[in-house]
Amino acid sequence: MTDSALRELYQEVILDHSRHPRHYGALDGASHKAEGYNPLCGDRVTVYLKLGDDNRVADIKFEGKGCAISQASASMMTDMLKGRTAAEADRLMKGFLHLVKGEDASDLPEDDRERLEVMGGISEFPMRVKCATLAWHTYRNAVEEGAT
Amino acid sequence: MTAPLLNQKAKISASFDAEAARADFAILSRQVYGKKLVYLDSGASAQKPRVVLDTMRDFAQSEYANVHRGVHFLSAAATDRYEAARRTVQKFLNAAREDEIVFTKGGTEAINLVSYSYLSPLIQPGDEIVLTVMEHHSNIVPWHFLRERQGAVLKWVDVRDDGSLDIEALDAAITAKTKLVAVTHMSNVLGTITPLKEIVARAHAKGVPVLADGCQGAVHETVDVQALDIDFYAITGHKLYGPTGIGALYAKRAHLKAMRPFNGGGEMIREVMKDRITYADAPARFEAGTPPIIETVGLATALDYLMALDRKAAAAHEHDLLTYAREQVKQFNWLRVIGDAPGKGAILSFEAEGMHAHDLATILDREGVAVRAGHHCAQVLMERFGVTSTSRASFALYNIRADVDALISGLHKARGILT
Numbered sequence: 019m020t021d022s023a024l025r026e027l028y029q030e031v032i033l034d035h036s037r038h039p040r041h042y043g044a045l046d047g048a049s050h051k052a053e054g055y056n057p058l059c060g061d062r063v064t065v066y067l068k069l070g071d072d073n074r075v076a077d078i079k080f081e082g083k084g085c086a087i088s089q090a091s092a093s094m095m096t097d098m099l100k101g102r103t104a105a106e107a108d109r110l111m112k113g114f115l116h117l118v119k120g121e122d123a124s125d126l127p128e129d130d131r132e133r134l135e136v137m138g139g140i141s142e143f144p145m146r147v148k149c150a151t152l153a154w155h156t157y158r159n160a161v162e163e164g165a166t
Numbered sequence: 167m168t169a170p171l172l173n174q175k176a177k178i179s180a181s182f183d184a185e186a187a188r189a190d191f192a193i194l195s196r197q198v199y200g201k202k203l204v205y206l207d208s209g210a211s212a213q214k215p216r217v218v219l220d221t222m223r224d225f226a227q228s229e230y231a232n233v234h235r236g237v238h239f240l241s242a243a244a245t246d247r248y249e250a251a252r253r254t255v256q257k258f259l260n261a262a263r264e265d266e267i268v269f270t271k272g273g274t275e276a277i278n279l280v281s282y283s284y285l286s287p288l289i290q291p292g293d294e295i296v297l298t299v300m301e302h303h304s305n306i307v308p309w310h311f312l313r314e315r316q317g318a319v320l321k322w323v324d325v326r327d328d329g330s331l332d333i334e335a336l337d338a339a340i341t342a343k344t345k346l347v348a349v350t351h352m353s354n355v356l357g358t359i360t361p362l363k364e365i366v367a368r369a370h371a372k373g374v375p376v377l378a379d380g381c382q383g384a385v386h387e388t389v390d391v392q393a394l395d396i397d398f399y400a401i402t403g404h405k406l407y408g409p410t411g412i413g414a415l416y417a418k419r420a421h422l423k424a425m426r427p428f429n430g431g432g433e434m435i436r437e438v439m440k441d442r443i444t445y446a447d448a449p450a451r452f453e454a455g456t457p458p459i460i461e462t463v464g465l466a467t468a469l470d471y472l473m474a475l476d477r478k479a480a481a482a483h484e485h486d487l488l489t490y491a492r493e494q495v496k497q498f499n500w501l502r503v504i505g506d507a508p509g510k511g512a513i514l515s516f517e518a519e520g521m522h523a524h525d526l527a528t529i530l531d532r533e534g535v536a537v538r539a540g541h542h543c544a545q546v547l548m549e550r551f552g553v554t555s556t557s558r559a560s561f562a563l564y565n566i567r568a569d570v571d572a573l574i575s576g577l578h579k580a581r582g583i584l585t
Contacts, residue, residue, distance in 0.1 A: 024532055028525070028583050059524050059540050060554040083554060085522035086584065143528060 026139035027146075028086065035090035040097050045079040052164040054156030056148055061088040065096075065156045065164075073104035073161060085149050091137060092153035098133060099157065107161075110134075111154050117141070118150045182479035188564045190215040190471075201534030204572040209354055209382065209513055209560030210538050212407045214468070221467040222409065222460050233459055234433060234450075248459055251466035252449070255414050258469045259399060260390040266422065268415045268449040269457055273381040274304040276400035276415035277348075279452060280377055281308035283425040284398075284417075285346055291317030294343045296374075298323045298331060298360075299550045300353040303543040305379040309348060319343075325550065329356035330507035337368045344369075347376045351383025351399075355542045355558065356505030357488070357513035359387065362394050370395065375421070381405055381413075385562075386484060386511045388477050391416050403461065407562075408468030412461035415452075422448035429454035480563045484512035487561040491570045498577065500585075504551050512561035515542075518577070521584045523555040529580040535572050 045066035054063040061084030068077040078100050080092045095114075099107050113126035114134055120141030123131060140150045188194050191213045196203050205213060225247060231240035233248045249264075256264045270276040285295070295309045299322050312318040321344070323336045331349075340347060347369045352359045362378055369376045375397035380389060384401045391399050398421070402413035417425075427434055427445050431454035436444040445451050472480075491514050495501050500519040518526055527539035538558040541548045548554060559573055 021532075024529055024583060027528070033584065060545075060548070061524075062554075085524040087525070146524070146528060149524065 023139065023142045027143060029136060029139070031136045032090040033086060035093040036086040039080070039089055039093035041079045041093070041100070043079055043081060045077060048079075048166055050160040050164040051166050052156050052160035054152045054159070056084075056088075056152055059085070059149070061085060061149060061152055063088065063092050063153045063156050065092075065153065065160045067157070067160050067164070069161070073107075075099045075102050075107055078157075080153065082153075084152075085146075087140065087146055087149040088152050091150045094134070094137070095153045095157060098130070104161070107157075111158065114154060115151060118147050181476050182483045182563075184483055184564065184566050187475075187480075188566070190217065191564050192216055194564060198534050198536075199532050201532075202572075204533075204535040204569045206559040206561065206565065206569060206573060207536045207538050208385075208405070208562035208565075209558065211404045211410070212385070212562055213564065214407055214409065214464075215471055217471055218408060218464050218467045222464040225463045226460050230460065232456055244459055247463050247466075248457070251462045254466035254469050255401075255416075258389070258473060259384075259401070259416050260392055261416050262392055263419060265447070265449055266416055266419050268417065268422070268452045269462060270400075270413045270415055270452075271411055271458065272404070272413035273379060273400045273402035274413075276398075276402075276413055277305055277377065277379060278308045279415055279428050280346075280398050280400075280417070281312060283428045283452065284421055286312060286316065287426060288345055289316045289318050292319060292343060293317075293345045294319045294321050294341060296321045296323060296336065296339045296344055296347045296349075298325065298336070298349055300325055300329070300331075300356055300358060300544065300547045301348070301350055302354050302379060302381070303545070304381070305348055305350060305377075306546065318345075322546070325356070325358065325547075326507075328507050329353065329358045329505035329510070331358060331360050333361060333364055333368065336365060340369055340372050340374055342372075344372070344374045347374055349376065349378060351378045351380045351389075352386060352511045352513075353505065353544075353547070354382050354513070355515050355544050355547055355556065356507060357510035357515070358505060358507040359383065359509055359511050362396060366394055366396050382511065382513075386481055397421060403465040403468065406465070406468050407471060409458075409461040409464040411458045412465045414465075417448075419448075422452075425452070427454075428452050431455045433457075475563070484561045484563060484565070487565055487567065487570060488512040488514060490567055491559065491561075491573065494570060494574045495577070498581075500581070501577070504553070504556055513558060514560075515556045515558045517553050517556050518580075521580060523557040525584055526557050526577075526580050529583055530573070530576040533572065533576040533579065535569075535576045537573070 048066040050067040063082035066079045070076040078096045113123045116123040118140045229243040231244045233245045252267050255267045321339045366376045377398035381402045399416040404410040434454040502517045504515045523539035540555050
């Protein structure tokens with residue numbers, strides 16, 4: 019049982035994202051930017067955004083350093099947020115936060131839920147939830163307070 | 167000369183019975199996630215022997231009241247125990263006088279007390295405080311306060327690549343402007359043990375006092391503040407197999423007499439009027455408010471427990487574990503040990519290629535192996551070695567070689583999952 023929880027946490031999709039992060043690097047001409055930092059473990063994530071009309075995520079990139087969970091989560095987030103309207107992004111984030119805490123995430127659209135469910139294993143590891151949520155909170159900060 | 171020394175060493179090792187010591191620590195027999203607990207995080211906080219927990223409960227049930235206040239029976243009994251604990255700390259550090267021991271809530275408060283009460287009134291803009299890059303944040307931040315608020319200059323002494331301290335570099339950093347040298351006795355990350363006696367001699371030659379952060383050092387080394395001739399030495403109870411919330415500062419009597427009060431409140435005064443106040447003598451002057459009385463009794467019990475052991479043999483046992491672990495990890499060409507100073511204490515910090523310390527610690531945890539992962543409150547040191555975090559196994563007197571074996575097999579497993 020111990021092993022299966024670990025295998026689920028560190029499944030191939032997550033390790034692949036952490037080793038080969040998508041949308042990695044600084045974003046030229048970003049309209050918004052924020053830096054997230056977890057002082058407990060030193061994980062760092064910088065999220066760059068180009069927001070279009072009504073805060074639609076026209077483009078998104080990130081840079082960071084940290085554990086497999088924090089980097090994989092940031093990479094998956096950029097994949098999923100790109101092209102979303104503000105309302106869609108908001109719903110996605112809320113659903114994600116529910117999912118990693120082991121709470122009901124049924125209000126997520128089905129295909130989103132299926133993609134995010136690979137991060138669901140983190141709910142078995144409460145000490146690591148902050149690693150998974152760092153990028154999302156940083157995205158939120160960038161939208162709200164990060165206009166460049 | 168070599169042969170007799172080796173024999174003697176072998177004898178010393180044989181005189182410490184780790185299995186017997188383990189029996190004193192009830193928590194070591196528990197399981198986590200269905201696996202045997204392997205506790206390798208005593209550097210963060212040590213487990214408590216049964217005698218400490220029993221003594222605290224017995225004291226609370228039979229002799230507890232507030233100290234230094236009432237005239238009644240229990241208050242007198244509790245005051246006796248509290249002051250006896252001070253003498254136990256005095257003996258543990260071999261201080262000349264019991265009133266050179268100030269109880270604090272831990273090592274952090276002890277160092278903050280020196281910063282606020284001793285050094286702050288002496289600091290003029292441009293005055294220097296000499297530190298090493300391997301200090302714990304608790305021996306950095308109190309000095310940063312003096313930099314921010316009073317214009318003190320922090321002078322950082324580097325360590326060599328193996329983590330050892332270059333005494334000449336430290337000596338060179340001490341100038342006519344230096345007001346204090348603040349240095350760890352043992353690095354909580356590297357395990358490096360600093361040559362305190364030599365440091366004190368060099369600093370005193372230039373008229374500069376020395377503070378040692380002994381939170382790790384006092385656990386593994388036998389401390390003699392008189393032989394060291396050190397000015398300040400800070401300890402914390404919970405790393406010494408005692409309770410949390412209690413620690414102590416040793417300070418030379420002459421310093422204590424000159425130091426301004428720290429916290430204000432009951433216990434630390436002589437007389438309080440509407441328009442004037444006089445203060446109690448040290449150590450009471452620095453112990454405002456009701457102290458953690460039960461914890462103080464617990465600390466004394468822990469120190470008695472340690473002093474009843476053959477401490478040299480216990481240290482040799484811990485060192486054997488470190489040597490064994492160091493040999494074992496050589497098989498991993500993806501693992502870099504950080505801190506290999508000669509004569510270092512029983513701490514093994516490392517970085518593993520392709521595995522972040524937190525991922526590694528999570529996998530080890532599921533094997534029952536508790537290690538620390540992170541920056542260990544030593545970000546200046548992390549920067550020095552170009553890392554953001556490390557994994558750390560710290561060995562205590564109750565660890566055994568089987569604990570190292572569990573760590574090694576956990577490392578194999580983590581490698582399999584993460585890479």
